[in-house]
Amino acid sequence: MPLYKTIAVNANTTIRIWKIEESYEKLLQNINPTQRCLQRVHSMKSDIHRRGFLSVRQLLKEAGYEAEALFYDENGKPHLKDGKHISITHSFEFSAVIISDFPVGIDIEKQREKITIIADKFVDYEFSYLNDKELVRKLTVIWCAKESLYKVFAVRGMSFKDHTKVIPFVLEEGETVAWIHYEEQVRKYRVPFLEFEGFSCAYALREL
Structure with missing residues (x-):
């Protein structure tokens, strides 16, 4: 399947989502992978991880980038050579x-x-407004929000439970606000989210 969804967040920000239905061989076509890219994908033991990795390269192509435009820093954070900011995710059949x-x-x-079962590992403040109603969906949004905060802040040692806070939200509204409190730094983020085919997706945008 080609591109599943494109979201024009604003004039400066775009999201592209891929549903991974193709074979490894199909996903490898037309992306001009670098040697390092091939070495990395060949080292992956899981077929879904390999296809997830390649689907991200297909998304880059959809955005007008060759595979070589993407690189990672010493902390594993992805970057684009033209200076634009990028964040990447994949889970099962979506990237x-x-x-x-x-x-x-x-x-x-x-x-x-x-x-x-693992909620107490990443939730603290949020327990104050959670109940049994829609618990799995809300916890998944909270996890996605906190993972997004971690990716945008990119500081080792940051704890989901201790350093992030997601304020109460309504699933139907598709947006919440989240905070990072890390040492002397306090940052506020707008976190829109969406749900599709049993998945949740959230993304963090800095509130300046």
Whole structure:
């Protein structure tokens, strides 16, 4: 399947989502992978991880970038050579990239009951407004929001539970606000989110 969804967030920011239905061989076509890219994908043991990796390169192509335009810093954060900001995510059969003139973060996760078991590892303040109603969906949005914050802030040692806060939200509204409190830094982010085919996706936009 080609591009699943494109979201024009604003004049400077675009999200592209891919539904991974193609074979590894099909996804490898027309992306001109670098040798380093091929080495990385060949080292992956899982077929879905390999196809997820290649689907991201297909998304880059959709955005007008060759595979060589993407590189990673020493912390594993992705960058584009033209200076634009990028964040990448994939989960099972979906992948996404967000590209912007400003720092951004994005995450996709499958909605699964097991998230209720690990909730106390990433939720603290948010327990004050959570209840059994729509719990899996809300926890998944919270996880996506916090993962997006982590990607945009990109500081090692930041804890989802201790350093991030997602304010109460209504699923039907598709947006919340989140904060990072890390050492002396306090930052506010707008976090829109969407749900599709049993998945949640959230992305963090800095509130200046």
